Amino acid sequence: MTDNGSVTTTSASPGESGTPLMRLSGISKSFDGTTVLKSMDLDVVRGEILILLGENGAGKSTLKNIMCGLLAPDGGSIEFQGTVQTEWNPRKAKELGLAAIHQELSLFPNLSVAENVNMIGLGNGRGYVETKDLERRTNAMFQDLLEIGIDSSILVAELPLATRQLVEIVKAIRTASSVLVLDEPTTSLSIQERRQLFTAMRRLRDNGYALVHVTHFLEEIEAVGDRVAIMRDGELVALNTKNELTVPQIEQLMVGRELAAVSRPETPPHDGAPVVLDVSDLGDAALLHDINLSVRSGEVVGIAGLSGAGRSELMQALVGLRAAHGDVKLEGRRFNRRSVVAGVQRGIVLVSEDRRTEQAFLERTVLENLTASMLGRVSNKLGLMRLGKERQLVGELIKKFGVRTDSANAEFGSMSGGNQQKAILARWLSLSPKVCLLDEPTKGIDVGAKAEVQRTIFELASTGVGLLVVSSDLPELFHVSDRILVMKGGTITAELHRSEFDATTILRAASSEKA
Amino acid sequence: SGSGSGASTSGADKTTIGISFENGVGFREGQKRFYQIAAKKLNVSLEFQVAQNDAQRQSSQIKTMVSQGDQGIIILPLDPVAIEADIKTLNTAKVPVTTVDVAPKDVNSVKFHVGSDPLADGKAAAAEFVKLADGKPFKIVEMQGALNSNTGVARSKGLHDGLTGHDNVQIVSIVPTDWKPEPALTGIQNALQTHSDLAGIYLPTDGQIPAAYSALSAVNKKVKVGEPGHVAIVSIDGDPNGCQGVKDAYVDLDLATDVPNMTLHSLQQTVNLVQGKPVSIKSPEYLPSIAVTPSTIAANESKVWGCSQGG
Amino acid sequence: MIRSSLGSLVRKAPMVPVLIIILVVFSIISRGFLSVFSIQSILLDASVLTVAALGGMLVFLVSGIDLSVGATVAGASVTAAIVGQLTHNPGLSLGSALLIGGVIGAINGALIGFAKFVPFIVTLAMLLVVTALAYLAAAAYSGQGATAGSVPMLDSILAFGQGVTFGLPNLFPTVIVAVIVIALVLYFTRFGRQIRLVGQNEDAARFNGLNVPLIKFFVYTLAGVLSGIAGCLLGMRLGAGNPAGGDSLLLQVITAVIIGGTTLLGGHGGAIRTLFGALVIVALTQGLSTIGFQFWDQNIVLGFVILLGTQIGRLWGTSSRTA
Amino acid sequence: MQRFSSRLSPQIVSVLGVIVIVIVIFSILSPGFLALGNVSNLLLQASSTAIAASGMTLVIMAGWIDLSIGSLMSLAVTIALAAAGVTSAAYGSSSIWTYFIVIGVSIAGGALNGVLIWALKVQPLLVTLGTMTIFSGIALHITSAGNRSASGPIQYLGRAVVFGIPLPVIVAVVVVVVIAFLLRRTPFGRYVTAIGGSERSARETGLPINRLRIVVFAISGLCAGIAGIITVGQVGTMQSTFGVGFEFTVITAVVVGGTSLTGGKGSVIGSALGAILLTLIDNGLNRVNASVYIYDVITGLVLLVAVLTDSVVMGRIRRMNVRIRQAGLERSQKTPST
Numbered sequence A: 001m002t003d004n005g006s007v008t009t010t011s012a013s014p015g016e017s018g019t020p021l022m023r024l025s026g027i028s029k030s031f032d033g034t035t036v037l038k039s040m041d042l043d044v045v046r047g048e049i050l051i052l053l054g055e056n057g058a059g060k061s062t063l064k065n066i067m068c069g070l071l072a073p074d075g076g077s078i079e080f081q082g083t084v085q086t087e088w089n090p091r092k093a094k095e096l097g098l099a100a101i102h103q104e105l106s107l108f109p110n111l112s113v114a115e116n117v118n119m120i121g122l123g124n125g126r127g128y129v130e131t132k133d134l135e136r137r138t139n140a141m142f143q144d145l146l147e148i149g150i151d152s153s154i155l156v157a158e159l160p161l162a163t164r165q166l167v168e169i170v171k172a173i174r175t176a177s178s179v180l181v182l183d184e185p186t187t188s189l190s191i192q193e194r195r196q197l198f199t200a201m202r203r204l205r206d207n208g209y210a211l212v213h214v215t216h217f218l219e220e221i222e223a224v225g226d227r228v229a230i231m232r233d234g235e236l237v238a239l240n241t242k243n244e245l246t247v248p249q250i251e252q253l254m255v256g257r258e259l260a261a262v263s264r265p266e267t268p269p270h271d272g273a274p275v276v277l278d279v280s281d282l283g284d285a286a287l288l289h290d291i292n293l294s295v296r297s298g299e300v301v302g303i304a305g306l307s308g309a310g311r312s313e314l315m316q317a318l319v320g321l322r323a324a325h326g327d328v329k330l331e332g333r334r335f336n337r338r339s340v341v342a343g344v345q346r347g348i349v350l351v352s353e354d355r356r357t358e359q360a361f362l363e364r365t366v367l368e369n370l371t372a373s374m375l376g377r378v379s380n381k382l383g384l385m386r387l388g389k390e391r392q393l394v395g396e397l398i399k400k401f402g403v404r405t406d407s408a409n410a411e412f413g414s415m416s417g418g419n420q421q422k423a424i425l426a427r428w429l430s431l432s433p434k435v436c437l438l439d440e441p442t443k444g445i446d447v448g449a450k451a452e453v454q455r456t457i458f459e460l461a462s463t464g465v466g467l468l469v470v471s472s473d474l475p476e477l478f479h480v481s482d483r484i485l486v487m488k489g490g491t492i493t494a495e496l497h498r499s500e501f502d503a504t505t506i507l508r509a510a511s512s513e514k515a
Numbered sequence B: 001s002g003s004g005s006g007a008s009t010s011g012a013d014k015t016t017i018g019i020s021f022e023n024g025v026g027f028r029e030g031q032k033r034f035y036q037i038a039a040k041k042l043n044v045s046l047e048f049q050v051a052q053n054d055a056q057r058q059s060s061q062i063k064t065m066v067s068q069g070d071q072g073i074i075i076l077p078l079d080p081v082a083i084e085a086d087i088k089t090l091n092t093a094k095v096p097v098t099t100v101d102v103a104p105k106d107v108n109s110v111k112f113h114v115g116s117d118p119l120a121d122g123k124a125a126a127a128e129f130v131k132l133a134d135g136k137p138f139k140i141v142e143m144q145g146a147l148n149s150n151t152g153v154a155r156s157k158g159l160h161d162g163l164t165g166h167d168n169v170q171i172v173s174i175v176p177t178d179w180k181p182e183p184a185l186t187g188i189q190n191a192l193q194t195h196s197d198l199a200g201i202y203l204p205t206d207g208q209i210p211a212a213y214s215a216l217s218a219v220n221k222k223v224k225v226g227e228p229g230h231v232a233i234v235s236i237d238g239d240p241n242g243c244q245g246v247k248d249a250y251v252d253l254d255l256a257t258d259v260p261n262m263t264l265h266s267l268q269q270t271v272n273l274v275q276g277k278p279v280s281i282k283s284p285e286y287l288p289s290i291a292v293t294p295s296t297i298a299a300n301e302s303k304v305w306g307c308s309q310g311g
Numbered sequence C: 001m002i003r004s005s006l007g008s009l010v011r012k013a014p015m016v017p018v019l020i021i022i023l024v025v026f027s028i029i030s031r032g033f034l035s036v037f038s039i040q041s042i043l044l045d046a047s048v049l050t051v052a053a054l055g056g057m058l059v060f061l062v063s064g065i066d067l068s069v070g071a072t073v074a075g076a077s078v079t080a081a082i083v084g085q086l087t088h089n090p091g092l093s094l095g096s097a098l099l100i101g102g103v104i105g106a107i108n109g110a111l112i113g114f115a116k117f118v119p120f121i122v123t124l125a126m127l128l129v130v131t132a133l134a135y136l137a138a139a140a141y142s143g144q145g146a147t148a149g150s151v152p153m154l155d156s157i158l159a160f161g162q163g164v165t166f167g168l169p170n171l172f173p174t175v176i177v178a179v180i181v182i183a184l185v186l187y188f189t190r191f192g193r194q195i196r197l198v199g200q201n202e203d204a205a206r207f208n209g210l211n212v213p214l215i216k217f218f219v220y221t222l223a224g225v226l227s228g229i230a231g232c233l234l235g236m237r238l239g240a241g242n243p244a245g246g247d248s249l250l251l252q253v254i255t256a257v258i259i260g261g262t263t264l265l266g267g268h269g270g271a272i273r274t275l276f277g278a279l280v281i282v283a284l285t286q287g288l289s290t291i292g293f294q295f296w297d298q299n300i301v302l303g304f305v306i307l308l309g310t311q312i313g314r315l316w317g318t319s320s321r322t323a
Numbered sequence D: 001m002q003r004f005s006s007r008l009s010p011q012i013v014s015v016l017g018v019i020v021i022v023i024v025i026f027s028i029l030s031p032g033f034l035a036l037g038n039v040s041n042l043l044l045q046a047s048s049t050a051i052a053a054s055g056m057t058l059v060i061m062a063g064w065i066d067l068s069i070g071s072l073m074s075l076a077v078t079i080a081l082a083a084a085g086v087t088s089a090a091y092g093s094s095s096i097w098t099y100f101i102v103i104g105v106s107i108a109g110g111a112l113n114g115v116l117i118w119a120l121k122v123q124p125l126l127v128t129l130g131t132m133t134i135f136s137g138i139a140l141h142i143t144s145a146g147n148r149s150a151s152g153p154i155q156y157l158g159r160a161v162v163f164g165i166p167l168p169v170i171v172a173v174v175v176v177v178v179i180a181f182l183l184r185r186t187p188f189g190r191y192v193t194a195i196g197g198s199e200r201s202a203r204e205t206g207l208p209i210n211r212l213r214i215v216v217f218a219i220s221g222l223c224a225g226i227a228g229i230i231t232v233g234q235v236g237t238m239q240s241t242f243g244v245g246f247e248f249t250v251i252t253a254v255v256v257g258g259t260s261l262t263g264g265k266g267s268v269i270g271s272a273l274g275a276i277l278l279t280l281i282d283n284g285l286n287r288v289n290a291s292v293y294i295y296d297v298i299t300g301l302v303l304l305v306a307v308l309t310d311s312v313v314m315g316r317i318r319r320m321n322v323r324i325r326q327a328g329l330e331r332s333q334k335t336p337s338t
C-alpha cells in the first residue's frame, strides 16, 4: 500500500564507496500469517551512517534481527561483500564483524559490566578470566569510546536504565568490525550521553564502518545521519540523502498521512488553579532527599535530569512503590499510606519507565495486559470477571490509542516496542486520574504516536488533571511543560518557568557539582 | 510382551492364581522365586502384580485380576487396614482369597493367612543380645526397618519388648533406614564413632549386612565370632547375605524366614480353596523363623532359603 | 476452522490425543481393557491424583512449587480417619481433613508470600514435618503401629467411597466438580486473572497494584485445601488413613501437571489439561499391568510418554497454525 | 568493598552461620561431636552428595534442572555390575572396568539429557523427569529389582584412605574446587552464569547455548556417576532402591547453599556446605539417639532456619549494595565535557 503520498526514491547512489558492504534484497518475513516485511531491499554502505525510520511496527527491529541472523527471513537474499550468504546465522554474522544494539537490551543483569561487555571471547586466549584485568580494560573502553568513567565491576542489575543502555552500546561496538546496527540506542540517554554516542558513531564511520541507526528522534538525522531510509508496513518507501527531505515530508512518509503539529492550549493554567499534588520533604533511605514540589490542576510539570538523578525513584515513591518518608497531599488531603491501589482510588497513577520489567506481561494477551491495572472495573463484587465488558472496553482502548495488533488476544510480546508503550499508556490513562505521573512516556514511540501522546497530555491537562512528566527528550519537555524541575542526586536543584526554558541552564543544574 | 517371571503363562486348563505383590526388593524377589517353585510342584500358573508401594494401585490391581478371571488370589497387604475393603469385595464376589506375610487387620477375614512372626523375630534377636551380654553392660545400635511397614515396626517392637528388664543391654541409637543399606551404613558408622565400646548391631534385614561389614572394617572391627574385638551382628531374613554371613561366622545370629514353607502353604491352601476343598492348615499360621548361628548353620543349611544357589 | 480449534485444544491440552491413543491401543491388544469395570478403576485411581494435581498446577502458575502435596494428602487422610473414629461423624471427619490441608497450605503460603522464603525449601520442610506428624498421630492413635500406623475410616464414609452410582465411582463426580470449579476460577474470576499475571511477571504485577504476597498466600492455601480434599478421597478409596499414602504421589503430581501442559515458569496452565495428564498416567500404568508388564517396564514406557507426549501437541499445534 | 558485596556471597555466610549453630547445639548435646574421628566421618558421609551437588549447581546456575541424576547413577552402577557378571546379592565381584563403564554411562546419560532438551525443544524439567523414569526403569529391568553384591575393585574408591584422609573426601574436595573454578573463573562458567541471567540475551549475544547445555548436563551426569561409585562402594551392596530420591537430597543441598532455582545466582562452595549441613543433621540426630519419628521434623526446621538467615543476610547486603551503587553512579557521572 504505497499510495497516499509516497515519494519516488531518488536514491543517492550507494556506489560512492564501491559495492555495498551488505545488501538485503527482497527480504520478506511474516509471523503467524501476519506479514511484517514485504520484499524489503536495503544497501548498507561502508563509511556511512544510515538512519532507519519508521512507525512503530513498521518492521525495523525485525529487519535488524534478520540482519544479525537471529531471525531467518521467509524470502529474499542477503549479500555480504558481494557474495550471497547461503546460511546466515548469529555466529556467521559475528564472524563477518556485524554487531547490533538491541532495543530491549541483550544484557545479563547478574553479571558485572565488564563481563557483559566482554562476553564474547571472554577468556581472550587464556583458559580463564582475569577479572581485574578485564575490568581495567573495560573502564578504558568506556573512556575511549564514550569518554565516560564507570566502575565496570558493578552488576548490571544495579545500574540505572540509561547506564545499562551505554553498556549495551559498548558491548556491541567492541565486537563490531564492519557493520553496526543500533536499534533505538538513545531512548533513555541524556543529551550529553547522546552527544558522546554520536561522536563515537562518527569515529566508527570514518574508520570505514557501516552503521544503521534506528530511531524515532528526527533531529538525530541532522546530528549523525548521512542517508535516510524510511519504512512503512514492512516496505522501503523512501531512501534519500540527508537533507533531501523536510521533516514534515519524512513524517508523512512514515505515517502515510499529514501530521498536524500538536499545538499546546494557548490558555496556560491560571495560578489560582487548585493544587492537586503537594509534596513536602520527601526522601528515602537510598537516594531521594528534601523533595518539595506541587502541581496545580491542569498544569504540566516536566522533570529533567541525568539518569540516576532519581526521577524514576521519585515517581515510584509518590505511588508507594518505594518506601519514603515525608508528606504527600492529593487535592489537599493527606496521601501517606501510599500504594498503587490506594493511588488508583485517590486518582494518582504512574506510567513507569522500565516497560519490559515493570509493566508488560509479555506472554499474556494484549487484553489481559490492558486491564491489569483495572481488574476491579472489569469484574463484579463477587470477583467474577465481566469478560464481555472487558472485551468491549479493550476494543475501545486499542482504537482510541491506536495500538497496532492482530487482535486483542495476540501475545503482548509480539507487538512492536512502540505499540507496547502505547498499550501501557492506554492502560493507565483510561483510569481517568486526577494526577498523572509519566516516566519517559514517549520513549521508543514514533512521531505519530508521540504526537498522540502529547495531544493526550494536553487533553488531560485541559480537563484539569495535573501531570508530572519525566523525559530525557528536552525539546519534548520544553514543548509540553508549563514548568520544569531539574533533579540531581536525588533532589530538586532548579525550577524553570516557560520563559526560562533553555537546555544549557538545565544541563548545568543537572550535572554541576554544586547545585 | 509380558517380560519378567511374573508374566501369566495361563495355559487353558491350568488354574491361575493371582498374587498381589509388594515392591521388588531382594527379599521379595526371593519369595517370588519360591512361589514359582511351589507353582511347578502344584502345577498352577501364577500372575504377579506389583503394587509399587501404592495401596491404591494394589486395590485396583486386585480388581483387575478378578476381571481377568484368576481363580484364586493371594495378597501381600501393603496396608493391613486398607486391604480389608478389598478382601470384603473378594469374599462377596466368592473369589477365594488368602494373605501372606503381612496379616490383615482382622486376620479372620481371610480363610487362610500364613506369615512369619516379626514380633517373635524381634524378641529372639533381643534374647540373643541378652545372652551375649551375659549381665555385663552391652551397647547395641538398632536399624529400624521402615515406619510404613508392619514387619519393620513389629520387629522393632519385639526387640524393645525383649530387652525390657535387661538394662545392661542399652540401645545407643535407633536409625530409620527404610530397609535401605545406605542409611544403615552411616548409622552404624556414627554409632561406632560415638561409642568405641559398641558391642552389637541389630539389623532388621540381611540386605544391610554388607553395610555393617563396611562400617566395621573401616574401623578394623570386622572380626569373626568368638575372636577378640568382635562386634555382634544379629539380623533377620535368611537371604544369601545372611546365609553367607553366618557361614563366614561374621553374623552371630540370623533369623531366616521360612520362605519355602510360607510360599508353599500359601499357594497350597489357596488352590485348595479354589478347588472347593477346606484349608488343611489352621489359619492363621505363623511360621517360626529358622535361627541359624555359625555353629548350627551346617545342619540347617537346607532350611535357609538364602543358602540355596542363585538367591 | 474446526481443525484449527482442535489444534488449539491440542496445543493447550497435549494429553488428549495421547489418552485416546492409549485407550485405543490397549483395547486392541488387551481383551476387555475397555470394560466398564476397568474404566471405573481408571477413574477411581485418577481421582486422588487429579485433585492433588490441581493444587500443584495452581502453584506452578505462580511460578512456585509444592513438594508437600503428597505429605499433605496423607496427613489429611490420617486426620480424617482419626477424627472420624473419635467423633463417629462423617462431616467432622472430612471437614477436619480439609481444614488441616488448608492450614498446611496457609503456612506454606505465609512463609512464601509474606516472609519471601524459597518455595522449594518451605514446601520440602513442610513435606518432612507433616509426614513425621502424620506417623506420630497415627502411631499414637493405633497403639504404636501394630498396623503400620494406618487408621480405619468410618464405615459410612468407606461405603460411599467404594460405591458406584450409574456406573461411575462415587468419588469421580467430586473430581469433576473440583476440575470445573478450578477451571472456572482460572478463567472467570479476578483471582484467576491475578494468578496468571503474578505468575507471568511479579514486578509488573506489583506496579499494577496487585497484592502479590496475598495472592501467593491464597494460591498455596487453595492448593492445601485441594490436597485436603484429595486426602479425603484417598481415605475413602482405601478405607484407611495412611501416613505413607502419599509417598508415591509427589512425583505423579509433578508428572501429571507437567505433561498436562502447565509450564513451570508460570503464566500458562489449566485445570482440564491437568485432568488429562493424570488420566494418561493412570490409564497407561493400568493398561500395561493388565498385559503383564512389570512396574519397571511400565516406567520405561511412561518415561517415553513424558518425553514424546508433548511433541504430538507441538507438531499438531504448529501444523494447524500454518494450516 | 564492592568485591565483598558481589563476590563473598551472603548465602555462604548464612549457611556457615547455620552450620556453626547446629555444631554448637550438637556439641553440647553430644560431647565429642567435633572429635577428629567424627569430623572425617562427617566429611566422608557428605562427600557423595557434595560431588553430585557441584554438578547440579552448574545446571541450576544456568536456570535448568536435572531430576535424572539419582536414576542415572543407579543405571550406571547396575550396568557396570551386570557387565562384571554380578547376578546375585551375595556372590560375584566387580572388575576395574566397572569404573570406566560407570563414568561412560553417566556422561552419556547426562549428555543425552542435553541433546533431548535441544531436540524436543521442551523444558529441562520435563525431559529429565522423563529420563529419570526411563533410566530407573532400565536399571530395575536389568536386576529385576533384586539386590546386587558390590564387592571387589568397585569398593576401592569408596573405602580407600590416603594419609589418614578418606579418598572420597579428597575426591569431593577436588571436584568442588575444580567446578567452582570452572564456574567463577573460566569463560565456560561465565557463559553458564550468563544463560542463567537471561537466556534471551544469551541467544542475542550468540552464545552456543545448545552445546553448553549438553556439556553442563554431561558434567552433572558425571558427578552423579562418581557419587554413585563412591556410595555403592562404601555400602558394599546395591539395592533396587539405590539412588531413589537422591536428586532431591542434592537439589536441597544446592538450594540450602544459596543457589537460586531461577538461575544466575549461586556458588559451588555453598552447595558443598549445604551437603555438609544435611549430613550434620543426620549425624547429630544419630548421636543423640533421637526418636525415629522426629528426624524429619528437625531436618525440616533446620532447612527453614537456613533459608531464613539467608534472606536476612541478603537484605543487609542489598541495602549495602544500594549505597555502593550510588557511589559507583557518582563516579560514572563525572564525565569530562567534550
Ligand SMILES: Nc1ncnc2c1ncn2[C@@H]1O[C@H](COP(=O)(O)OP(=O)(O)OP(=O)(O)O)[C@@H](O)[C@H]1O
Pocket (backbone or CB within 6 Å): A031, A032, A036, A054, A055, A056, A057, A058, A059, A060, A061, A062, A063, A103, A404, A405, A413, A414, A415, A416, A417, A418, A419, A444, A445, A446
Ligand atoms: N516474535 C513475533 N511474533 C509475532 N509478531 C511479531 C514478532 N516480532 C514482531 N512482530 C510483529 O512485527 C511487526 C514489526 O515489529 P518490529 O519490532 O520490527 O517493529 P519496529 O519497527 O521495531 O517498531 P518499534 O519502532 O516500535 O520498535 C509488529 O507488528 C509486531 O507485532
Ligand SMILES: Nc1ncnc2c1ncn2[C@@H]1O[C@H](COP(=O)(O)OP(=O)(O)OP(=O)(O)O)[C@@H](O)[C@H]1O
Pocket (backbone or CB within 6 Å): A157, A158, A159, A160, A161, A162, A188, A305, A306, A307, A308, A309, A310, A311, A312, A313, A353, A354, A439, A440, A470, A472, D325, D326, D329
Ligand atoms: N542506582 C540505581 N540502581 C538500581 N536501579 C536504579 C538506580 N537508579 C535508577 N534505577 C532504576 O532504573 C530506572 C531508570 O531510572 P534512572 O536510574 O535512570 O534514574 P532517573 O532519574 O529515573 O533517570 P531516567 O528516568 O532518565 O532513567 C528506574 O526504574 C529506576 O528505578
Ligand SMILES: [Mg+2]
Pocket (backbone or CB within 6 Å): A060, A061, A062, A103, A183, A416, A417, A418
Ligand atoms: Mg523496534
Ligand SMILES: [Mg+2]
Pocket (backbone or CB within 6 Å): A161, A311, A312, A313, A353, A439
Ligand atoms: Mg527513570
